[in-house]
Amino acid sequence: MTARIIDGKAFAETLRGRVAQEVTRLKDGLGVTPGLAVVLVGDDPASHVYVRNKHKATVEAGMQSFEHRLAEDTTEQELMGLIDQLNADPEVHGILVQLPLPDHLDSDLVINAIDPSKDVDGFHISNVGLLGTGQKSMVPCTPLGCLLMLRDVHDSLSGLNAVVIGRSNIVGKPMAQLLLGESCTVTIAHSRTKDLAEVVRGADIVVAAVGRPKMVPGDWIKPGATVIDVGINRIDAPEKGLREDGTVKTRLVGDVDFDSCAEVAGAITPVPGGVGPMTIACLLANTVTACCRANGFPEPEGLAV
Numbered sequence: 001m002t003a004r005i006i007d008g009k010a011f012a013e014t015l016r017g018r019v020a021q022e023v024t025r026l027k028d029g030l031g032v033t034p035g036l037a038v039v040l041v042g043d044d045p046a047s048h049v050y051v052r053n054k055h056k057a058t059v060e061a062g063m064q065s066f067e068h069r070l071a072e073d074t075t076e077q078e079l080m081g082l083i084d085q086l087n088a089d090p091e092v093h094g095i096l097v098q099l100p101l102p103d104h105l106d107s108d109l110v111i112n113a114i115d116p117s118k119d120v121d122g123f124h125i126s127n128v129g130l131l132g133t134g135q136k137s138m139v140p141c142t143p144l145g146c147l148l149m150l151r152d153v154h155d156s157l158s159g160l161n162a163v164v165i166g167r168s169n170i171v172g173k174p175m176a177q178l179l180l181g182e183s184c185t186v187t188i189a190h191s192r193t194k195d196l197a198e199v200v201r202g203a204d205i206v207v208a209a210v211g212r213p214k215m216v217p218g219d220w221i222k223p224g225a226t227v228i229d230v231g232i233n234r235i236d237a238p239e240k241g242l243r244e245d246g247t248v249k250t251r252l253v254g255d256v257d258f259d260s261c262a263e264v265a266g267a268i269t270p271v272p273g274g275v276g277p278m279t280i281a282c283l284l285a286n287t288v289t290a291c292c293r294a295n296g297f298p299e300p301e302g303l304a305v
Helices: 008-032 045-060 076-090 108-110 123-130 141-153 172-182 195-199 258-262 276-295
Strands: 035-041 066-069 094-097 162-166 186-187 205-208 226-229 231-234 250-253
Touching: 008 045, 008 141, 008 276, 035 045, 035 076, 035 276, 045 066, 045 276, 066 076, 076 094, 076 108, 094 162, 123 172, 141 226, 141 276, 162 172, 162 195, 172 186, 172 205, 186 195, 186 231
Parallel strands: 035 066, 035 094, 162 186, 162 205, 205 226
Antiparallel strands: 231 250
8 A cells, every 4th residue: 555645735835825815805805904923032043934934925825914023132021012012903813923932931921912813823721722622713723734634635534533642732732622623533642652552553543743753653553544744853864965064964754754654554744745834824824714703704614623
């Protein structure tokens, strides 16, 4: 058996196209332009890349992009003051504070200061509670992307056995809640799960989000199962040679051993090119959803849970 490769890049491109259509509908038909505000504190190089990519994708979708770049030594009071301004701004429908924040800032305090209806990352404790109780909420982007891909692979998720490996607040826990909402039988597994291999072998759906390179081998996978690999790990790749400074070049791998799992699975996401591209696409989708909810407009189908 050779697994179907789930092309996250193509899927995300299609989703961004649908977002752009909805933005055009909102602008031309209803006179409202969705707006996303991104707040970046400090000089973390990876965060700068992420923010730049989010800005580009937001503008390409026809939305308003509001960037706020703050110094590393920005005080909590200054940051909270900016969030208060964005909460009150009717042109801002989504607010994202790029993590990680500098050590002197309390991430939980900052995230929970965002208006839950504008929390397009889905991290606010109110959205976590709403999702956990099956109510309408803003859903974290990565789990939302995983769910949209799973819906595309399966006609129905109802009754399937799903194992989520990883219990983080960003992916593992919300992913489990979303799968419960689809009437799956859900197990949250993690590093301390007894006989993890046997637990995974019973799964029709495996979502790996544990942060360990190639942790899940093919002999853990039930024949025909769908494997969603959320992991992004950088490992040495001596076969690619050395950099100019003499260090070994690296490559990206997921939390599953792709080659062995692809021989057994029915469908699988690659790394890179699987879940990753869906995260920004779902951020844009969440912003459109937030805009529709804020204005009392019907929500577009297929962009939210």
